Structure formats: C-alpha cells, structure tokens
Amino acid sequence: MDIQLGTNRLRNTNGTFVAHGKEQFRIEWVDDQQKLALTMGVFMPTGTEVATLKQNAWETNPNDRFLLTSTPEMLKVEDTTLKTTVMEIHKAENHTVNIPAAKFYTSKGTLSEISAEWWRVGNKMELTGIDADLEGGGIELPE
Numbered sequence: 001m002d003i004q005l006g007t008n009r010l011r012n013t014n015g016t017f018v019a020h021g022k023e024q025f026r027i028e029w030v031d032d033q034q035k036l037a038l039t040m041g042v043f044m045p046t047g048t049e050v051a052t053l054k055q056n057a058w059e060t061n062p063n064d065r066f067l068l069t070s071t072p073e074m075l076k077v078e079d080t081t082l083k084t085t086v087m088e089i090h091k092a093e094n095h096t097v098n099i100p101a102a103k104f105y106t107s108k109g110t111l112s113e114i115s116a117e118w119w120r121v122g123n124k125m126e127l128t129g130i131d132a133d134l135e136g137g138g139i140e141l142p143e
Contacts, residue, residue, distance in 0.1 A: 001029065002096040003139070005119040008130040015097075016138035019106035024141065027089060027097055028055070035072040036091055040104075042066060042077070047109040053077065106141060 002011045015027040025040035035056075042051040051066045052059040056075070058068070066086065069076045073091040078084070090098045102114040110122040119127045124142040 001027070002094070003027070004092065004096060004098040005114050006100075006117050006128070008119050008127045009132075010139055011131070011133045012136055013134045014136055014138055017141060018138050019110070019112075019141040020108050022107060023138075024106055025087070025104075029091070029095070029097075030055075033072075036070070036075050036089055036097065038075050038077070038087065038089065040077070040087065041107065042079075042086060043105040043107055043109065045105055045109045045111070047105070047107050049107070110141070112141060 001013050001015045002009060003013055003015070017024045017026070025038065028037045030037050037055040038053060039055055040053045041049050042053070043049050051061045053068065056068060056070055065079065065081050067078045067080055069078070075087070075089045077086040079086055084103050085101045086104050088099065088101045090100065092098050099114050100116060102112065104112055106112060112121045117128060121141050
C-alpha cells in the first residue's frame with residue numbers, strides 16, 4: 001500500500017504506523033467488503049489511551065467522545081470534545097491512500113500532525129516532499 005501524507009509519499013508499506021515500539025494505527029483495504037478499515041488507539045497528551053478503534057468498530061469510546069464517519073472509500077475520526085480531526089483517510093487509485101489531515105498523540109504523548117503540506121511528529125521530525133519505498137514494512141515514528 002502506498003500512503004500519501006501531505007506532500008510525502010511512502011510507497012510499498014504494510015499500512016502500519018509504529019510509535020515507541022508499538023503499533024499506533026493500521027490502515028487496511030478489506031477486499032471482501034471493498035472498504036477501508038482503521039485500527040487505532042487514541043491517546044491524550046499524557047499518553048493515556050482514551051479510545052480504541054478496531055477495524056472501524058469502537059472497542060472503547062467513553063461518552064462517545066470520538067465520532068467515526070465511514071464510506072467504502074473514506075474514513076474520518078473526529079474528537080467531538082475538542083472539535084478536531086484525529087484522522088482522515090481517503091482511498092485513491094492503485095493501492096494508494098491519502099491522509100490529508102490528522103492530529104493525534106502517540107502512546108507517550110508525542111503530537112503527530114498531518115496537513116496538506118507536511119507531516120510533523122513532535123519537535124523531532126517534519127517531512128515535506130519525501131518519496132520513499134519502505135519495501136513492505138511499517139512506518140516508524142521517531143522517539
């Protein structure tokens with residue numbers, strides 16, 4: 001799967017994003033259902049997990065704080081308390097997904113943001129215009 005994050009293109013990935021040695025989230029294309037699926041832990045700036053999404057179904061989501069909107073070709077997770085987009089994913093052509101917007105925290109409270117121009121992780125990384133082949137592996141966020 002190729003993933004477009006702002007102006008960055010990560011080719012040939014397995015759709016898994018890893019932070020601090022653990023899976024942060026995973027994007028999948030479910031062939032038999034012809035839809036995108038997202039598995040993701042949602043964390044606070046303290047690193048406390050506040051919601052868990054498994055293949056588009058909430059396992060935990062106290063007070064329905066987070067809203068998942070999905071169509072076969074688009075997913076959007078919104079924080080109804082902070083009125084922000086946690087993750088937005090669109091299916092594109094040729095096994096590509098586009099993440100035009102995201103704002104989420106890792107399990108250690110590091111902020112990761114994606115905009116139309118860049119992908120930022122804490123104060124450790126800002127990527128703009130990167131094109132990389134990950135040879136079937138996952139995407140590692142910096143510590």
